[in-house]
Amino acid sequence: MSGRLILGKNEFKLLDEIGSGTYAKVYKAVDYQHQREVAIKCMLLDNERYGLLCVVIREINLLLDLKHPNIVHLYDIIRRDQEIYLIFEYMNTDLYQYMLKNSRPLPDIQIKIYFYQLLNGLEFCHRNQSLFILQIIFLNSSFF
Numbered sequence: 001m002s003g004r005l006i007l008g009k010n011e012f013k014l015l016d017e018i019g020s021g022t023y024a025k026v027y028k029a030v031d032y033q034h035q036r037e038v039a040i041k042c043m044l045l046d047n048e049r050y051g052l053l054c055v056v057i058r059e060i061n062l063l064l065d066l067k068h069p070n071i072v073h074l075y076d077i078i079r080r081d082q083e084i085y086l087i088f089e090y091m092n093t094d095l096y097q098y099m100l101k102n103s104r105p106l107p108d109i110q111i112k113i114y115f116y117q118l119l120n121g122l123e124f125c126h127r128n129q130s131l132f133i134l135q136i137i138f139l140n141s142s143f144f
Contacts, residue, residue, distance in 0.1 A: 005029065005040070007078045007085055012040060023055075028090060031075075037090040038075065045082050056084055065128060070121035 005012045005027075012029040019026035024043040031038045045053055063074040063086075073089040093101075095114060106114075 007080055009033075010076070010078065010087075012038070014040075031087070034075075039088040039090045041086040041088065043084045043086075045084060060086070066125065068121055068124045070117045071124065 003014050005014055011032045013032065015028045015030065017025060018028045018039065024041050027040045027042065029038050029040050030036070043056060045056070060074070060077055067073070072091060074086060075089065076085075076087040078085040078087065095118075
């Protein structure tokens with residue numbers, strides 16, 4: 001998918017669909033206003049998916065409180081009609097994708113770096129009483 005997405009005063013160039021699930025699709029995009037790559041999570045909240053609204057509100061509230069270098073950053077939330085768009089920091093990969101692409105064992109130093117980042121983000125979540133870490137902790141891609 002490619003094209004433009006205009007959400008109020010925000011304009012994005014959609015580059016590619018990078019994920020999809022039952023309730024949402026995620027796109028890699030360029031935020032023209034801030035000149036940065038972002039990930040846009042698009043969720044349709046029609047009558048059949050009304051229960052999803054509670055999950056979305058919980059996810060948004062948790063993400064708004066979690067500002068940490070080892071946790072993906074939520075830049076913005078935009079609602080249009082029956083759609084909610086979450087604008088995230090773009091990460092070029094995650095540990096799972098990295099492990100799939102590189103079947104060779106990781107060097108010990110790399111394992112230590114990844115575990116440090118993971119535990120650092122986990123400790124921050126624990127300190128802030130947020131247990132929503134499985135979907136939001138990402139490792140710093142500069143080490144890949």
